[in-house]
Amino acid sequence: MGRCISDESDGGLLSTDSPLSNDGDNFGDSSNRGIVLKKGPWTTAEDAILIDYVKKHGEGNWNAVQKHTGLSRCGKSCRLRWANHLRPNLKKGAFTSEEERLIIELHAKMGNKWAKMAVHLPGRTDNEIKNYWNTRIKRRQRAGLPLYPPELCLQGPPENQQSLNSCGMYGGDTRSFDIFQSNGYKAPDVMFDRLNGLTYAPELPDISDTGSLINCFGYPQFYSFVPQSIGLQKCPQDPDEPMSDYGGGTAAEVPSFDRAHTDNCENRMSQSFGFCISYDPDHNELPLGINQDSQFMPNGFSSASKPIAGAEKSELPSLQYQVNGFGVWDPAPESLDFIQSSIGWTPPSGCPSPESSGLLEALLYEANALSQSWNQISDKATSSTISASDITDCSAFKTCSQELKGYLDPMFSLGNSRGSIFNECTPTHAIGSSLEEKLPVRILKSEAVDQSWVLDRERNGILNDLDCTRPGGILGSCWLEQSASFTKRRGSETDYVLGDDFGSELNMYAGTSVSSLGLSSCTWNTMPAVRQTSDHP
C-alpha cells in the first residue's frame, strides 16, 4: 500500500509513492506517475476545480481530471468527492424520519447494498446511508432496541439474500458473517474457524468474562444479550483437561452441545426483541430442519464449535461467544449449558418446557416465562423507570471491566480464570465479597439506586428459587454491579440518542422483552447466586 505522509504545506496527506498509492487497482493512469497526489479533506478551491471540470466535461473519465485541471487528486477521489458532496441535487442535513424508515426497510430487504438503497433515496448517497446505518442505527442496538421494527421482522424474507431470515437475520450458513458486517461488528474468527477446518481462533472472550453471560428471569436456560465491554481474550483450554474449577464438572460430564434449539427467526426474535431463548439440553430436535451440524446459536449464528463437515465433536464446549445483534458477545448456548451442568442448577418449576415443541410453542413458552418473571419484577421495574437521572457512567463500566480484566489472565486456563472470578467477584450479598474494594468507589456510589433495585428484586423472589449456596457457581456480585452500570448506561444512551422516540420504542417493545428496555440488569441480577466453592465446601 501507499505510504502517506503528512503534508505540512496544506495540512493534508500526500501520497508519495507512485503511481497512485491510494488505489490498489491503479484507478488512475500512468500519466500520474511521479505526481504527488493529495489526500485528505478537499479544499473549496479543489471543489471549484472539480465542479468546473464536470461542468465542462461531464461526469466520468475521472482520471482525466488531473490531466485537464492539474488537480492533485486521483480519479477515484474526484469521483467520490463529486458523488458524495459536489453533485447537484444532493440533500444535506439529517435524514428525515421518512428517510430513516425507508433506510431501515431497504436494509432489511437488501442488506448492505448501499448503492441500491441510495437509488430509493433521492439526493442521498450510498456513503451517507452507510454512515447513517453504521452510526445511528447501531445506537439502537446499543440501546437494546431491535435493529428492525417488529413489522419488518414479520415480513417475508428479504430479497437477494437467501439466508436472511424474515427478521433480517442471517441463518446458519456462511452468510451469517454478513450480519456482523451489516451491523458493523466484526465476526469473531472463531465463529467460522471450524468451517475452515481450523481449531481455535485466539480471539475469544473467556467465559469468565462476566459481562457476557446472563440469564433471564431467573432461568439460566434463558439467555439474553449482555454487555460485553471487557474484551477479554479467550483462554486457551485443553479440551482434555478436567475442569475441576467448575465445581466438579469434567469433560465427561459435559452434555452434548451439538444441537440447535431454535430456528432462525426465533433467533432473530431473540436478538431483535431481546427474547431470552430457552435452551433445553434434552431437546434434541432441531426445529425447521436445521442441520444439527450447523450449531445454531440463540441469535441465529452458526457456532463454530462443531465442524460443519460433520466431524465428531470431541472436545469440551468451547465456551464460545457470539456477537449478537446488539453488538455484544453472548455465550454460546453450549457454553451456558455447560455452566449449568457444572453448577448443577436446574430450572425452577413453573414454566412449561418447550421440549418437543415447535417454534410457536417455544415462543409461547418464552412468553409464559416472560410473563411470570415480569410479573414478579414489574412493580419494581415500573417504579424504577429509566430516566435522565439514570445517566450512567460509561467509563465506570469500563473501569469495572478493566478491574475485572486484571483478574482474568488469559494465559490461565479457563478454570483458572474462573477461579479468579470466584476469588474476586463473589457475591457481596451472599458472602461478603471484597468487590467493593476492588471496584472504583464511584461505581458503588453512582450505582446505588440500581443496586438497591437489583437487590430488592432479588429479595422479592427472582432468586428465591435459586440455591444461593450451591457450590461451583460462577456468578458474582460483580455481575450485578456491571449489570447495574450497564443498565444505566444503556438507559442514558437511549435517552440521549433516541430522545422522545425512545418512549414509544419502549412501549413498542415493552411487551416483548425486558432486555429491550435496557433493563438487562433484571437478567443479570437474576443469575443464580453463587458462592465460592472453597468457601462453602
Place this chain on the structure above:
DNA sequence: AAAGCTTACAACCGCGGCGCG
C-alpha cells in the same frame, strides 16, 4: 477550564465487475 471520551462523518482503501483492445 481542560482532559478524556464518544460520536458522526468525510475520505480512503481494497476488491471485484465490466468493457475494450
Place this chain on the structure above:
DNA sequence: CCGCGCCGCGGTTGTAAGCTT
C-alpha cells in the same frame, strides 16, 4: 482468452466536533 484500465461498491479509518467528567 487475457491483460489493462475504469468504475463502483462496501468496509475501514482518521479526525473534528461535541459531550462528559
